[in-house]
Amino acid sequence: MAPTPSGYLHLGNAVNFVLTWLLVRRAGGTLHLRIDDLDRTRLRPAYLANIFQTLEWLGLDYDTGPRNPADFEQHYSQLHYLADYQQILKKLRQQPGLLYACTCSRTDILAVAPDGRYPGTCRHRHIPLDTPGAAWRIRLPDDLVVTFTDGWQGTMVINLGRDMGDFVVRKKDGYPAYQIGSVADDLRLGTTLIVRGADLLPSTAAQLWLAQQLPETAGFTAARIQFLHHPLLPGPDGQKLSKSQQQPLERGVQAQAQGPQVVFRAVALLLGLPTEASLSLEQLRQGCVESHW
Template sequence: MRNLPPNMADVVSLGFVRSRLAPTPSGYLHLGNAVNFVLTWLLVRRAGGTLHLRIDDLDRARLRPAYLENIFETIRWLGLDYDTGPRNSKEFEEHYSQLHYLADYQALLDDLRTKPGLIYACTCSRTSNLPPGSPSVDESGCRSCHATFATPGAAWRVRVPAATPVAIVDGWRGPLQVDLAATMGDFVVRKKDGLPAYQVASLVDDQRLGTTLIVRGEDLLPSTAAQLFLASQLSTTAHFAHTQFIHHALLSGTGGQKLSKSQQQPLDRGILGASHSPRAVYAAVAELLALPDAAGESLDTLQQAFAEFEIKNKK
């Protein structure tokens, strides 16, 4: 496996560690989601930190009760524990749904609007704001439309200057730079339906939870860059720059494509509906981390996976 850290014990520095599992109820959880959960759990438990279950449910169009329940079922199936967060769907809806925090998200959006020239409204299509590669964003689409913040159905976007490098200190890969303009373009912070976009909601949630460690797939590096850029604009979120990040390699499906809930077929029920056992997840994590038992043949339990992780990371 490429780009493995020499010692995962060095990834989580000394001090208080608080991380989160952050699934979305927009489909059934797949093997990649499960591997991320186990990897996050291993890192947090080895550091003696705390783990929160945060469910991102602002995509109301794709949310289904079965998807929400699948999150709790998958966590129980994997044998994972967490310290704070909802224990079932009812408790989630009553106390933890992101809908309870809409005022917090709007407060951040309002603060961003106070920064001259940073946020603008547009009604143009998504293709008008793709990363540069054809006409410059300044001359195409949204920046030249005449929408205002009061225009019904207008999205709010961040004006990203050309060649905006964002530095990321990644615990897996080391120091990185992501060109935000090239990877994200003028990204949305408030959607056309009036709800906050993922980049804003995730930033606010992590600030509220006191998150110090974020474990994500490498496909979310542009999102990390977007959130760091947003956080740098405001004094109230500047501490987000000190968050530790780990962007791990992704698992591929049978055709070599990235595993994705959006690609699920009608009869696909995710990892719980496949012919898998938790052992297959532990084996995938062992391979990802290059544990001594990378084949996973003896990793029948989460405790064994943790023991192998400990052995590899003994100083």
């Protein structure tokens, strides 16, 4: 389970936790809690605390990882691993022409690309990488297609240039970007199963491709790691809820839902299991055992 303490956890996060818990427990695996806190500007103590509160509220146990916010800051924060991430950035930088500096603001990007996908504005501007306040982007080959087998979605063929564009590997503040931290952490922890929402398919494709650029990270492959991208929850109007659409739950699912049954029912719906109102985690686990899950 790999939440980010940049907001209160919403229904989609809780569903992801329960699904991950069910699949790992069913496989007899080791469940790790990892909190991605490289985005320090958006971290708030209340968001960090909310992760532990939500897990307790759902009744989910885990085997390794932080037990509370203090334990997290002291022993598990990604700040303790900055040297590892910087080493990866250093190696990427040594690959000729792979990285380039970008000084575009978010407003600059949205002005030319309303979908927020980076259009490659700084690709040929030759801005020095050490320019203060510049982000580092990775130059994707033209028409790059990443193919991998997903345990839920089947064979995925993702056009990374179209779906994501040259992505950031080092942020303007000098911190490594999410993709670097995520790949490095999964390798260090020996992660063998990653459960994510289908909205993160391009992100997974980006990580798989990024990892193959260096021998140090080449072990991050879909052959060594089983990926499961679950469908997003249907909203009240039947449309899929995107991550941003789920954000308006201001105090998070734990504060706003009547009880965790809301989450269990959503999981049952995704798994095609019966969704009675009083569904418990144990019933959900039994349902998984009895069905093909």
